[in-house]
Every structure is written in C-alpha cells, then in structure tokens.
Amino acid sequence: MSVRLYPLRTGSVRLKAAQCARKPGGPLRVLVDPQWSDPLPIYAWLIDHPEGPIVVDTGETCRAMIPGYFPTWHPYYRWAVEMDVGEEDEIGHRLSRLGIAPSDVRTVVLTHFHTDHAGGLPHFPRSRIWVSSGELDVAQGFLGRIRGYLPNRWPSGLDLRKIPFGRESFGPFQAGYPLTQSGDVTIVPTPGHTPGHVSVLVSIDGVGYFLAGDASYSERALLESLPDGVTTDPRKAIETLERxxxxxxxxxxxxLPAHDPESVHRLETRKTLSILRGEGPGS
Ligand SMILES: [Zn+2]
Incomplete structure (x- = not known):
C-alpha cells in the first residue's frame, strides 16, 4: 500500500480582505475592513499511510453555527469572521465517506489551535493529538481566549502531546519531527501566523506535499512573501515563508494551505511550486 493524501473539506469561512493580506494597521484594520473575501474552504487532510491513518487539522464544527458558540464579547468573532459549516461537513463524516472511522485515527497533528483547525477535536477523543508546545502555551486559559482561541470548547481528556522537536535543523527549517517509521511524514515549525504554528511535509514518489495550515492563506501570498493581517509577528511570518x-x-x-481554493487542484495535478533550483526566495 502506498501513501495517499486526501482533502477533508469541513465547510467554508469568509474572512476580511485585510486578514488574507496584511494592510497597514494589522489586526485592528481587520476588524474595521469593510471588504470580505469570497467563501474560502476549510481543509483538513487525511494521510492514508501504511503505518495507520494520520489526520492533519480537524476543521470546523457545525456547532460554530449555533449562536453563542463563539464568544460574542470577542471583537474578532463579532466583526471579522463568518463560518458556514453543515453537519455533513464535519471531519467525522468526511472520514467515514472515505471508509475510515475516526476512532481508527491514532494520530492527529494540529497546525495550530484556531477554531477552524481544532473545532473537530471531539471526533478524536482517543487519538494522540500532536501540537507544538509553543502553541499549547499561547492557546490555553484566559489569555488564550483573549487571543481568540477557544480552549473552553476543547473536549476534556484529550491526549495532547507536545511535538518533541530536537535541536537539529531540517533543511531550512529549525527542526523536523518524523511522524512515521518510514520517515515520509515530517512536522516542521512554521511560526508566524501563530507563535507555535507547524506544517506537515508528506513525501510521495519523490514529490513533497506541504500541508501548510495557515502559514499563508494562499500560494500567491507565499510567492509574494505576504504576511496575513492577524499575525502578531509579521517578520517571523515572512521569515517562515522565505524558508x-x-x-x-x-x-x-x-x-497546500488550509484555505486556498486552489489547493485541491494542485494536489490532484501534483502542481509543484515553480521556483528554479538555486534561485531561492525573493528572486
Ligand atoms: Zn489560523
């Protein structure tokens, strides 16, 4: 059996234009920007692997449509985001349709803890949930809620595991944690969108598939090294895009970013980034 990669679309989200591409004023500008994006997909991913299925991100829950699920006191949820998630969009249904029971998924990786990546956690009460220690630190507790995370919505008793990044670099990345014995699935730190954001690299037949979470919202933003409007550290975000x-x-x-409408087309056609060897970033 070879490794296969499947998109799991868990509904749509509309964001402010100033979130998709940073404008002067940063996060405050996002709140007041009158311009909305089109509905963007919310992708999680299934790595169907001989060593067992691996899920990257868990998408959004349809409970997000219930008034009061999001904190009404939080300006971001009040003014800057609109979800559209049906019951059949939830990751449990998406996996079942591919013939995989969520209870068979032993390994889940969260690129970060934002609600549209962690909302499906209730489907994985017995899975091992890998997340970076930096992300766990900023997402928990009262301060986490102020930052826009929803730790109060996480199910209790989750088997959260901190990714044990070593000191050795992985290519241009500061570290790499191999998730499989065969070494074809690797978690790499990609801080910027959030301080502890990670991405997952899957190697299949000599091609790398980069499950980028929200490292950028689109391939275009990557190619232009454009940070998003909600990062608190745009310089770090740009540094990550250059890596x-x-x-x-x-x-x-x-x-393959989580919200890029072109991600699935690129996956299906194996469309690689066309950057000539040796040219490097910024050229
Ligand atoms: Zn995010």
Missing amino acids: ILLFASQRPLVY
Whole structure:
C-alpha cells in the first residue's frame, strides 16, 4: 500500500480582505475592513499511510453555527469572521465517506489551535493529538481566549502531546519531527501566523506535499512573501515563508494551505511550486 493524501473539506469561512493580506494597521484594520473575501474552504487532510491513518487539522464544527458558540464579547468573532459549516461537513463524516472511522485515527497533528483547525477535536477523543508546545502555551486559559482561541470548547481528556522537536535543523527549517517509521511524514515549525504554528511535509514518489495550515492563506501570498493581517509577528511570518520558498527551490513541492481554493487542484495535478533550483526566495 502506498501513501495517499486526501482533502477533508469541513465547510467554508469568509474572512476580511485585510486578514488574507496584511494592510497597514494589522489586526485592528481587520476588524474595521469593510471588504470580505469570497467563501474560502476549510481543509483538513487525511494521510492514508501504511503505518495507520494520520489526520492533519480537524476543521470546523457545525456547532460554530449555533449562536453563542463563539464568544460574542470577542471583537474578532463579532466583526471579522463568518463560518458556514453543515453537519455533513464535519471531519467525522468526511472520514467515514472515505471508509475510515475516526476512532481508527491514532494520530492527529494540529497546525495550530484556531477554531477552524481544532473545532473537530471531539471526533478524536482517543487519538494522540500532536501540537507544538509553543502553541499549547499561547492557546490555553484566559489569555488564550483573549487571543481568540477557544480552549473552553476543547473536549476534556484529550491526549495532547507536545511535538518533541530536537535541536537539529531540517533543511531550512529549525527542526523536523518524523511522524512515521518510514520517515515520509515530517512536522516542521512554521511560526508566524501563530507563535507555535507547524506544517506537515508528506513525501510521495519523490514529490513533497506541504500541508501548510495557515502559514499563508494562499500560494500567491507565499510567492509574494505576504504576511496575513492577524499575525502578531509579521517578520517571523515572512521569515517562515522565505524558508518554505527556499525548501521549494531545492525539491518539487506542492503547497497546500488550509484555505486556498486552489489547493485541491494542485494536489490532484501534483502542481509543484515553480521556483528554479538555486534561485531561492525573493528572486
Ligand atoms: Zn489560523
């Protein structure tokens, strides 16, 4: 059995234009920007692997449509985001349709804890949930809620595991944690969108598939090294995008952000980033 990669679309989200591409004023500008994006997909991913299925991100829950699920006191949820998630969009249904029971998924990786990536956690009460320690630190508790995370919505008793990144770098990335014995699935730190954001690299037949979470909202934003409007550290976000571009200049890489409408087309056609070897970022 070979490794297969499947998109799991868990509904749509509309964001402010100033969130998709940073404008002067940063996060405050996002709140007041009158311009909305089109509905963007919310993708999670299934890595159907001989060592067992791996899920990257869990998408949004349809409970997000219930008034009061999001904190009404939080300006971001009040003014800057609109979800559209049906019951059949939830990740449990998406997996079942592919013939995989969520209870068979032993390994889940969260790129970060934002609600449209962690909302499906209730489907995985017995899975091992890998998340970076930096992300766990900022997402928990009262301060986490102020930052827009919803730790009060996480199910209790989750088997949360901190990714044990070593000191050795992985290509241009500061570290890499191999998730499989065969070494074809690797978690890499991609901080910026959130301080502890990670991405997952899957290697299939000599092509790398980069499950980028929200490292950028689109391939175009990556190619232009454009940070988003909600990061608190745009410089770090740009640094991460440049690392990804450098990585893509060294091998064929299909770039798959969670909210890019073109991600699935690129996956199906194995459309790699066309960056000539040696050119590197910024050229
Ligand atoms: Zn996010």
